[in-house]
Amino acid sequence: MVMKEEKVDQYIKKIDGELWLVEDDRENLKVSYRVKEIIFVEQSPFQHVMVLDTYDFGRMLVLDGVVQSTEKDGYIYNEMIAHVPLHIHPHPKKVLIIGGGDCGAAREIIKYPTVEELYFCEIDELVVKASKEHLKGVSAGLEDDRVHYLFADGIQYMKEHTNEFDVIIVDSSDPVGPATQLFEFDFYKNVFEALKEDGLMVCQSESPIFYKETMQNTYESLNKLFPNVRQYTAVVPTYPGGLWSFTLASKKYEAFIQPNYEETTKYFNKAILQASFALPQFMLEDKK
Amino acid sequence: MVMKEEKVDQYIKKIDGELWLVEDDRENLKVSYRVKEIIFVEQSPFQHVMVLDTYDFGRMLVLDGVVQSTEKDGYIYNEMIAHVPLHIHPHPKKVLIIGGGDCGAAREIIKYPTVEELYFCEIDELVVKASKEHLKGVSAGLEDDRVHYLFADGIQYMKEHTNEFDVIIVDSSDPVGPATQLFEFDFYKNVFEALKEDGLMVCQSESPIFYKETMQNTYESLNKLFPNVRQYTAVVPTYPGGLWSFTLASKKYEAFIQPNYEETTKYFNKAILQASFALPQFMLEDKK
Incomplete structure (x- = not known):
């Protein structure tokens, strides 16, 4: 089986038509959040900065692909x-x-x-x-x-x-x-x-x-x-x-x-x- | 980009040569656990029963693809x-x-x-x-x-x-x-x-x-x-x-x-x- 996958951003993938943030900073555990909308994305001198709107956690701040803070929790x-x-x-x-x-x-x-x-x-x-x-x-x-x-x-x-x-x-x-x-x-x-x-x-x-x-x-x-x-x-x-x-x-x-x-x-x-x-x-x- | 993915079991995938349990019972959040070894797998009259050995959580009991209990937590x-x-x-x-x-x-x-x-x-x-x-x-x-x-x-x-x-x-x-x-x-x-x-x-x-x-x-x-x-x-x-x-x-x-x-x-x-x-x-x- 082959899944249709496309890179939208360094950290965001489109999988079978849906946007996902795949948090894969850890070797043995990956958490994927379904994304409604990419609100903000920019590279600062220090890191890759994103704000995403997600289905389960509302808006979230993501630095270098890792979730830092969400509206939900x-x-x-x-x-x-x-x-x-x-x-x-x-x-x-x-x-x-x-x-x-x-x-x-x-x-x-x-x-x-x-x-x-x-x-x-x-x-x-x-x-x-x-x-x-x-x-x-x-x-x-x-x-x-x-x-x-x-x-x-x-x-x-x-x-x-x-x-x-x-x-x-x-x-x-x-x-x-x-x-x-x-x-x-x-x-x-x-x-x-x-x-x-x-x-x-x-x-x-x-x-x-x-x-x-x-x-x-x-x-x-x-x-x-x-x-x-x-x-x-x-x-x-x-x-x-x-x-x-x-x-x-x-x-x-x-x-x-x-x-x-x-x-x-x-x-x-x-x-x-x-x-x-x-x-x-x-x-x-x-x-x- | 196309990822090489193969179904090993109903709930286990081999992705780029590594075994993963992809827990996807929730629509907007998926958690993937890297698996060392499939220890036990059998369908009971009630559900699909697995014991997996994983890298992060040790052995885990998985029913119908959902993690129930692990040695780690x-x-x-x-x-x-x-x-x-x-x-x-x-x-x-x-x-x-x-x-x-x-x-x-x-x-x-x-x-x-x-x-x-x-x-x-x-x-x-x-x-x-x-x-x-x-x-x-x-x-x-x-x-x-x-x-x-x-x-x-x-x-x-x-x-x-x-x-x-x-x-x-x-x-x-x-x-x-x-x-x-x-x-x-x-x-x-x-x-x-x-x-x-x-x-x-x-x-x-x-x-x-x-x-x-x-x-x-x-x-x-x-x-x-x-x-x-x-x-x-x-x-x-x-x-x-x-x-x-x-x-x-x-x-x-x-x-x-x-x-x-x-x-x-x-x-x-x-x-x-x-x-x-x-x-x-x-x-x-x-x-x-």
Whole structure:
């Protein structure tokens, strides 16, 4: 049997008349999303950037052929990387995001009235532009004078700042290509230095099932620097394995607080906050 | 471009020399698993049954081309459908499983010494046979005199039993084909009748993201019958959406207890038990 297949874009195929994004960055698992429409496609100096409208996940941001964020489930990841640290720091004024080009985490952070300045350091301006124009289900609501865009390299930016931020959120893509250094000890050390003496940080630390080593290395690096390090998890349907880990590292604060913020979340709530720190048995045993 | 593709089995393709299971039961999302070896394949009177050895998920049970359980992540689902009810019923002696042909839930239940009899009602004997022989990573440890196999129709079996079981676990496949009736009110009513006056049941109730209606219908049906109905969730990487719902319905008991059992779980623990009942905001709002 021969299937009729035609390349529409580097990452999009037309198979028997239907458009499909075939995510095949992994050797042994391929996920194919049926595409309604290619909304945006452009090569930036850093990567291949697309916004697609899909049947199952609505619009999605795709970088180098890999799904980053979707209208259907992107809020889960973004709420969990943003609200957890802001329910622990009692008075976050100056917040930095590194990465997070889909704008979803930034949108959640500015729901907190205590936040006076949000520095948004994403290396690729095109990702932010594409997300703001074409991925409003994830990015909408970010128009706010407190947001300062820095289209710069987060690695370099961290080297140049000391004792400045209350909260730093490292919302990186996978540790391949340019993002690799965002998972290294030297970077975390600079993050530590860039935080105020009572500051805290959070980073996405990959799948506990498929990228266990990355998760463990992250934990170990941060544990050498910060007195309080904890992992938590959330479900991200469009990431491989579904279960995703985050690592929180704090110089001082640990307890959950009840901050004043606009409660318009779809996944996060106080019960989920508590529950996300309950780790599956295999994650606990990896630490022994 | 034309890809070289050859059908090896109804559900397995050889693409450019590599074996792939292409799970394409959903119209807009296809997941392809690279296969090392086809271990077992046979058509039963009920369905097409396969055990495959895959690169990413180890061995997997595949029914009618849809992944049911894998060595890599099957324990999550099975532990969560088995241990949660057995941490609520204080003295379960007679337990029934309907479905659960991969044998994983049954294996977890017999870890409880209070359980005197486990009735295992799976319609398709071939699934149990294939799992016991070829899917030991999920099924091993089930050799126990307390297990009584009933290769029978669970719908019919429930009509014939009254006031008999302490715990009933409905571990069904998706509500298509023969499993459809396992999601209907009449079936739940018979389950209610088959439970003792302090009995409780749990069922898998599909994805809160992709099969919200099924989940809600299950909740509503059970809510008409039982005084205590609660949903909980777990992550199941190989199920669409990753996040999966379970519904627990109890005639009497609600609180968590600390039963005596052999603690050899890989996902479940007491923190996860508590955490699994913390529902994402969108699930709470669906109930309003």
